[in-house]
Amino acid sequence: MSNFQKKAENFEKSVSRLQEALEEYNLNKSTTVRDGAIQRFEFSVELAWKTAREYLIEQGFLDLNSPKTVMREAYSYKIINDERTWIQILNDRNLTSHVYDEKTADEIFVRICTSHMQALKELSEYFSEN
Template sequence: MDRLTHRLEQAARALASLEQLAGIASPSLIERDAAIQRFEYTVEACWKAARGVLSERYGTELASPKPVVRACAQNGLMTEDDARAAMDMIDDRNLTSHTYNEELAIAIFSRLPLHAGLLRRWLQALANSSA
């Protein structure tokens, strides 16, 4: 299996694990915190898979998430609306990984279903571009 295929499959598995917990009504603290942790690693896996697609298919070398999102939008791998939402999603991911704040955790958990939907669309576009 080549590296790009492995990254795409890894991102898909991460997303499936996030989708198991995203949107649970009245989650326990453990479920909420686990969902947020899954969100963090899913965003990481997805943007790195996107970086791989951009490198292999478009000859674009980028080192961080936001430029990868911009390049995906420029190359038709996501809509402008999804790119704006992805920038917000990356901001959420950065906030969760650097500090713990109860109100922030509640707010981000409430956005996980939207983020998961965006990640699903993004991964589908990446997989289609690699086929």
């Protein structure tokens, strides 16, 4: 199994775990469940860009050192459909790691539910098909 395949498998699992957390939040709207979902989001985003980097390296790309560089190349290579959404995902991931307050957490959680989760699922599906 290649590095890409291992990362893709772990990424797929992390997206499933994030989906489980979002479903749990719909049943039990507690801040503890929300915070757990945000933590799973952080982990999924890390795996997303690292898996994309591994895929692009296998395709012959070089100089893929930062998450934003990787996702811009993923967009140019048609791995992702919406570069702006992915830049927002990366920015939100950085915010959740470095700045924490309830208002920010709530805003990011809404974006996870309304757009980020879909983008993560689409990327996971792309990797499972390629």
